[in-house]
Amino acid sequence: MGLRNCLECGKLCMENPSKLCPECYAEEERHEYTISEYLRKTGKATIEEIHRDTGVKEKIIMRMLRSGRLFSDGLIGYPCEMCRQPIYEGRLCSDCSSGLAKKIQRSNEDRELERHAEYQRTGLRMYTKDEPKK
Ligand SMILES: [Zn+2]
Ligand SMILES: [Zn+2]
Structure with missing residues (x-):
């Protein structure tokens, strides 16, 4: 077990799978609870809406979403990788x-x-070549 910096606050802490120090981990569990309560009420929501209504940072929601520790699929809208509009899967x-x-x-x-164009060009060239000399 080595030491590493907490992903959230940067404090040195014991290495662990969450990559967070105990305080931030506890904080994240609180967020997780808040968000799952929120989703139970709304059904579906985008990250933006969750952030607006629960105050949890979008960065944190994204991280929880990516790490797969949060929510079943299809409940949280996250930005499309190309146009950023919210998608669910x-x-x-x-x-x-x-x-x-x-x-x-x-x-x-x-x-x-x-x-087709190439064909026409070739045809045209042939035609030009075959044109009677002046
Ligand atoms: Zn921390
Ligand atoms: Zn898109």
């Missing part, structure tokens, strides 16, 4: 993931168009 909102799908589809279409 996955890493991207449906807009961004369908946008991605569209982008992939578009690049296939682009390739098709390019091939």
Whole structure:
């Protein structure tokens, strides 16, 4: 067991899986309780709403969410990795993931168009070459 700095307050403490000193760990447990009480009332909420209504820092909510110690899936909205709008599952909102799908589809279409344009260019070049000399 080594020493490490608490992730939250930076104080040196005994190394432990939570990466927090005992005080911050206790604090986080209080937050966890507050938030689960809050969610029991609201059902679903975004991190922003939780922060607004419970006063728990968004950073802390995110950390609890990532560490998986908090809440069952689908209750807390967290920002989409691309556009930051709140989502409840996955890493991207449906807009961004369908946008991605569209982008992939578009690049296939682009390739098709390019091939077509290339064909026309070649055709044109041939045509120019075959043009009668003046
Ligand atoms: Zn601490
Ligand atoms: Zn998005």
